[in-house]
Structures are given as structure tokens and as C-alpha cells.
Amino acid sequence: MNAEQYNPFDPGLPPARARALPWLTVMAGSLVAIVPVVAIVPLQPPLGLLMLLAWRLIARFALRLWAAAPLGLFDDLLSGQPLGSSMLLWSITSLAIDLIEQRMVFRDFWQDWLIASGAIAFCLTAGRFVALPVGAHVDAPLTIQIALTILLFPMATRLVAWIDRKRGRNEVGI
């Protein structure tokens, strides 16, 4: 942001809209499942999870701690996983990040990326065992999917940081 563009007195969006915006971006990430591609191999990165992690790690009070469950329910309705799997896994991830935050108070971006990588690997691997029999041959695509999602995390954080800046600096969502 340029110095002349920066206005410390910019009120930003009204509080209701500023609070709804993180929810909407995560749901938009889940809605990527409706793009008209009939995939043969499951390689699409779970963008809903990615956006949730980016919000959680970059702007931690943007989403309430319990927001992971309803957002996970919405993702379950679209993603084809058995209903409740994202709801459970995203809630666990959200609580685990909260625990980590109490230990690692001063973090930089690399540590955020590491935490997000762990969360992505956990959610996708657990989701695979929840949805598919153990003998299914999806482990190679799953590994590629995890790697792709981890590599997309910096871009998601850039996007989230940009949206968060547009929202304004009002203290919402304590």
C-alpha cells in the first residue's frame, strides 16, 4: 500500500458486513466445487479449508472459534465427503490452532505456513480414510493434492490480507 493511499482514519466496512465477509470468502472457497469440470482424479485443492486456515492464522479474530463447524457443514454439502467429516475435522483443526497459539505466541509467516501445512495434511488424510475404504488407490493423487494445497497457502494469505485490509481496522469478532 502506498503511503498516500493509507488513511488511518478510514472507518472501513460497517461492522455487520465486515463480520460476514470472512464467512462469505470461506463459503466461496467451498463453492469452487461447482465449477463445471468432471474430474477423473481428485486433485482439486480444498479452497474452503485453505481460506479458513488463512483467516484463522492471519486475522485470528475475524472468525469466531466455533465458525469452523457451520462452515464445515456447508463444505460437506458440496464436497461429496460424508456429511459431518469437514465439520468435525475443521473444528478439531481450529481448536488445535488455538492450543498452538497459546504456546507459540510470536510467530512469523514460515511458522504459520508450517502450521497450515500440518492442518491441511491432517484434514485431507483423515478425510480420505473417513470417505474411502483403506484399499482404494487414491494415495498418489492425495499426496499431490496435499502438496498443491500447501503451495497455495501463501496466495490464500495474500488474498485474505488484502480483504482484511479492505474490511478496515474495526475491532470485530473478539
Place this chain on the structure above:
Amino acid sequence: MAPARDRRTGFSRRRQYGAFLAYVLAVAGAVVGAVLLVASTFQPPAFAGLRMTLGSATAPISGAFVAIGDAVNDIPATIGHYFFVHDENARLRRELDQSRKLLMTARTIAYDNRRLRRLLAIRDRTPDTVVTARLVSSTGTSGRRFALLNAGRWQGVAPGMAVRGAEGLIGRVIEAGPAAARILLLTDPESIVPVRRTGDGLPAIVVGRGDGTVDIRSITTNVRLSRGELFVTSGTGGLYAPGIPVARVRANGADSAIGQPFIHPDTLDFAIVQRAFMPMPPPTPAPRP
């Protein structure tokens, strides 16, 4: 990142209770998720209504995207056709000459076939088409291979119907909403299709592997499956009409081999939904004691 000062709740009772309630709700969300997961594991179609209502809302949107994509893709093809129309004409004339002879033979064989079947008194059932619609999206993030069909109960689609494309079998309907239906693709790890080999009628089953290929497992033992052999639906079980191409063997194997499905879901344009070939009879009421 510096620690946020908002974590401390201070002496405010309201903020203390608020922070505590957030944790309670988060754990409750996880517990509800676990309960729903168990419920949907033991009874997969339990939440089909919810899913398919949302699907009915998203399928038209995906369908509109498909139409736009088709329009854009058609432009280079149209230009190409304009330039190569003469060569194509010559090629088609050659092919027509060749196929005319084949057609005569096939007509004779078809007549013989009809006559012999009538002699044997075989009752033929032809599967009737319910609707022709597009597959508009699929589950690209999940390991399950589902596709969303742009037609639902309003068009007469019901769970259990078979779905085929022009080249071969696509899968079957497992959930139907008002205007969208969910198709279990052939390559899903939980899809099983009874098939037979085209050459000798060897019975086998085709089980999805989850990575775009299928396992072809012979029912009898000591069987060689060699590369290029074709498998078509056998009609066993009454769901799929017999004779729909399913898969081709990709590598030699004994008793079991990896196969390549005939359909390429990423290039699908239209899917044909057919009524179950030989529907299950309604359950007989239990005799009253």
C-alpha cells in the same frame, strides 16, 4: 506476529463468559460433526435431501458455465471445419463406400438374430430412456467420485437408475433432488458393475479404483485377461441393461486386471438416464400371524 491483546478478557464478566461460550460452542460443533459423520457412515442416504436441495441450486449455475465454455470452445472448431471441409468430404465418401458393404452384412445378421431369438422365445426388454441431461460438476476435492447431473425428480430421475453416455456406461443415480441428481461414477471405489467379456461371455465384475481406472475381477479362477479385451455389462442384477461397453483391459493379468473405462468424464457432453433394466419387485407384505 505479536500476540493480540484481545485474548485477555480482563475483569469483564461479559467477555469472560463470551470467551468461555466460544470454546463450548467449538467443542459442541466438533461433537455434532462426529455424530453426523457416524450417522452418515451407517446410513449414507440420510442427508440426501439437504445435499440435493443445494445441488438443485448450484447445478443450473454450473450448467450456465458449461454453456459459456461450449460457446467459446466452438469458435476454433468452427473455423477449422471451414478450412478442412473439402478433405473431410472426400474422407467421408471413402468411409461411406466401405461401410455400405458392412451394413449389408450387419442387416442380414440382425435379421437372423431376430429370427433365432424369436424361435428361442426370448423376451427382450429394451431399457427406456428417462431423460438426457448434462453432467455439470463433480467432487474434485474428495476421493469419492460423484458427478452432478443437471436433471432431477422433476424430470423423472430417481435413485437406482442407470446412466450411460454415447460410448459406454457412466454410472448410476444414487441421490435425486428436485432439479439435480448425484451420479456414482464407474471409477468410484464403491461402485461395482457386473460385466462379461465380449469374446466368450466370461463373467466378471468391474470395481472402481478411485484414480480414474477400474479393476476387472474375474468371477471364475485361472483366467487370463489380456490387453485390449472388452467388457460389457452383463445385465446381472437387473440394474444395467446388457451390452453397454464398460471397460477395456489395459495390462495383462491373471484373474484380475486394471481396466480403462470407455467414458472420459472430463469430455462428457450428454448423459442418458435409463430406467433400471429389470426393476426389483416390490417387497411382498409379511404374512400376518
